Each structure stands twice: as C-alpha cells, then as structure tokens.
Amino acid sequence: MIKDPDRLGDVRLACEGDRQAFGRLIDDYGGLVYTLLLRMVADRDTAKDLAQDTFVKAWTRLRTLRKHESFPSWICSTARRIALDHLRRIKIRKEVSMPEESFVKNSNDHRPELSAEGIALLEQAVCKLSERDRQLITLAYWKELNFADVGRIMGIPEPNVRVYLHRARKRLREHLRGYENELLQQID
C-alpha cells in the first residue's frame, strides 16, 4: 500500500494520462516488477522484456485502477499474469528451474548485513524451491507489500498466505539443513 503522498499523486496523475508521472512510477516500482519477473522466468533478458510489457499494459489499463494506494500490488499482479502467460506460451512452466546463479546480485549491490557467503547460501536454497514458493518468499519479504497484497497478487486468501509461507519457510530450512550453523555465523 502506498502511503507517501507524492507517490500517490504520481499514481493519480498517471491515471489521468501524465507520462512523466508514469515515468516516476517506473523508477519507483521497476525494480520490484523486474525482480518478481526474474524469479518467475529465470532469465534476465526475458524478465527485462516482460517488465517492459508489464508497464506498457499497465499504462493502457491504469484508468481501471480504483484504489490508487494499491498500485504496487496491482502492478505486481499484472506482471505475474504476464509472466504466467509467457511461461504457458513456451510450455516450460513445469520444467522451469532456477539456475543457481540467477539470484546472484550485481557486484555493486550493497548488503552490509550479509556476507557474500550468507547471500550465496540463502540464494542457493531459495533457488531450489518450487516456482510458487519462490514467488511467495520474494513477495512476502518486500516491505512495500503486506500479506493481503501478496494474497491479491497470487490469487489466494490472506490467511492462506501465512500458511503457505510457513510451509515454504520449512522447505527452505530443509534445503539449508547442514548449513544452519554456518548461516547463523554469516548473518548478524
């Protein structure tokens, strides 16, 4: 949910057709959309193309957005639908697996709280999760979204988000078994 009045103003202006305001929304939410798509399609170039499609489609349908403060979950839902369509089209949804290097961030990313080893351990474990668990964990840990938003994006009721997230976290722990103490030393 958007609480910042400037951002809300940009959504309102964009709904009215202001392209510059829409550009600012791309700056604010482009990373969110791109990251979600990347975790779904596991390919950076495809994720870039789909992020572009997402924002173009959003522009054409922005006037249907009733609650301006819901823009983040609305744009993520649009991105998710576009990614699912893409995966359905290329018929590899079942087979798609995340290469372990896909999550490795750019070298200029700053992660003061995590060492490189800690990041690598967690990211490799997340890579081993199912597509749905990856989406869920990706969305659930974004500060911009609450569990209700995550439920709307994934098309599941809010209470189920907690249940599925709980299960996904358990599966993640399974993938981290044997490395737990190492992780504990790496993270704060």
Added chain:
Amino acid sequence: MSSCSRSTNVLSYLMDELDEDDRVLFEKHLNGCPICRHELMLERSLQNGLAECMKPDAAPAELRLNVLTKILTVQRPRFPFPQVAVTLFSGAAVFFILLKILSGSGLLSKSSGFLIDVIDGIFAAVEQMNSLPLMIGAAIVTMGIISVVALLLPEE
C-alpha cells in the same frame, strides 16, 4: 544438539501465529529450553537474512526510456471499457424499465410533451420487436456501438 518436540512452534511464534495463551506458554518454555532458543535464533537469523536477500534488484537502466517511448504510440481508451459501457447500458436499462412501470401505472400522460412522445416511440419500437432474441440482439448492438465509440475516441 538433541531435539525438542516443541521446536516446531518456533516458526509459528516468530510469525505471530500463536494465540495469546499458546504464546505465553511457549515463551515460558523458551526460557528453560536451550534447543528451542537455538532454533529461534536460527529462524530469526533466517528471517532477517531473507528480508535482506529478497530486496528487489535495481530496474534495468533502459526500462523507463523504452516504456515511455512505447506508450507514445499506444492508444489508451478514453474511459475504462467495459466498466463504463456496462454502467451506461445498465443505467439506460433501469431508466427504460422505470419509464415502462410509470407508463403502465398511468402516471405518464401522453399530453406531457415532446419527451413523452419520444418515450412512446421507443415503447412502440420495442413492442414491435415482440421477440426475446430480437431484444437481446438489439442490446448487443447497443453495447457494440458504445464500445466502438469508446475505442475510437482519441486519448487526449
């Protein structure tokens, strides 16, 4: 480290899913159980690590420029179809039904002026249709006209 049967509650505790009584009981248990305290520390570390690890990547550098260039050539409907079209059509239908009821109850007089003449004309046309498929067809054509008009309207 050995195990504790209550360590399965750690994640629920951390995700604030235990009810008040269970939470208090579990906190008491935590005080005396080093296994669950260790588990809690691990889960908390994992939670913090995930929050850090799942931070969004930066948007691709060219995304804004590409999108803004592309939307220059994209036609945006003047109003959100089909919502507005459906609303307009539903409103017209309700209005028409109300007129029909008023007409049937004799509240509308044929001597009420030009508007009543127009309404009478519409009633007569509908009565002449005298067929449900024909009326449905007329409704679909009306919706079609509204949608075509909506799509043809320039954005700005």
